[in-house]
Amino acid sequence: MHNDIEKILISKEDIEAKCKEIGAALTKDYDGKFPLAVGVLKGALPFMADVLRYTDTHLEMDFMDVSSYGGGVRSSGEVKIEKDLDTKVEGRELLIIEDIIDSGLTLRYLVDLFKYRKANSIKIVTLLDKPEGRTVDIKADLVGFEVPNEFVVGYGLDYQEKYRNLPYVGVLKPEIYGGEA
Numbered sequence: 001m002h003n004d005i006e007k008i009l010i011s012k013e014d015i016e017a018k019c020k021e022i023g024a025a026l027t028k029d030y031d032g033k034f035p036l037a038v039g040v041l042k043g044a045l046p047f048m049a050d051v052l053r054y055t056d057t058h059l060e061m062d063f064m065d066v067s068s069y070g071g072g073v074r075s076s077g078e079v080k081i082e083k084d085l086d087t088k089v090e091g092r093e094l095l096i097i098e099d100i101i102d103s104g105l106t107l108r109y110l111v112d113l114f115k116y117r118k119a120n121s122i123k124i125v126t127l128l129d130k131p132e133g134r135t136v137d138i139k140a141d142l143v144g145f146e147v148p149n150e151f152v153v154g155y156g157l158d159y160q161e162k163y164r165n166l167p168y169v170g171v172l173k174p175e176i177y178g179g180e181a
């Protein structure tokens with residue numbers, strides 16, 4: 001698997017340090033509150049597990065499975081709910097946890113949905129932000145790292161469902177994308 005990687009953009013050590021830093025910030029933000037942490041599957045899984053391990057406050061976890069990339073490198077433009085939350089959102093402090101904001105379509109959709117469901121507050125934390133990919137206006141409250149306008153994989157991020165289990169974030173060798181990227 002590692003052989004398919006052209007370059008590492010963010011190391012395992014840098015990701016761990018960032019999770020500790022963001023976890024400490026969330027601990028302060030939600031002191032005395034009981035937020036609902038919403039992980040956006042599948043990509044957010046490793047980041048959610050690591051960042052919340054460093055968040056020292058009571059919280060509830062739930063998951064939403066949405067997808068719009070269908071395995072490729074470009075968004076279909078249509079966000080599809082594969083699995084909805086089990087928890088009621090009304091009146092809750094929501095913390096949406098994402099691996100990446102690229103076009104912004106996924107988060108725009110989720111924020112609008114949770115506003116409609118009357119969340120009391122909505123915060124977004126994302127490991128990666130790709131500002132050059134943006135087609136709709138959305139910003140995270142907490143960002144781990146900015147990445148260039150390239151298709152990245154690892155630490156939750158996939159290409160054709162592979163590479164999510166890499167411990168770092170990197171870019172694939174061009175021949176792996178088969179001319180897609």
Ligand SMILES: O=P(O)(O)OC[C@H]1O[C@H](OP(=O)(O)OP(=O)(O)O)[C@H](O)[C@@H]1O
Pocket residue numbers: 040041042043044066067068069070071075098099100101102103104105106107158
């Ligand atoms: O800002 P956007 O352009 O909407 O892209 C970001 C979203 O795309 C990816 O999910 P994907 O739809 O590939 O599902 P996955 O998490 O299961 O891979 C990623 O995990 C984000 O949720």
Ligand code: HPA
Pocket residue numbers: 069100102103150151152153157158159
């Ligand atoms: O750069 C990316 N990599 C993997 N999945 C993604 N979903 C949106 N952007 C990306």
Ligand SMILES: [Mg+2]
Pocket residue numbers: 043069070071157158
């Ligand atoms: Mg994906």
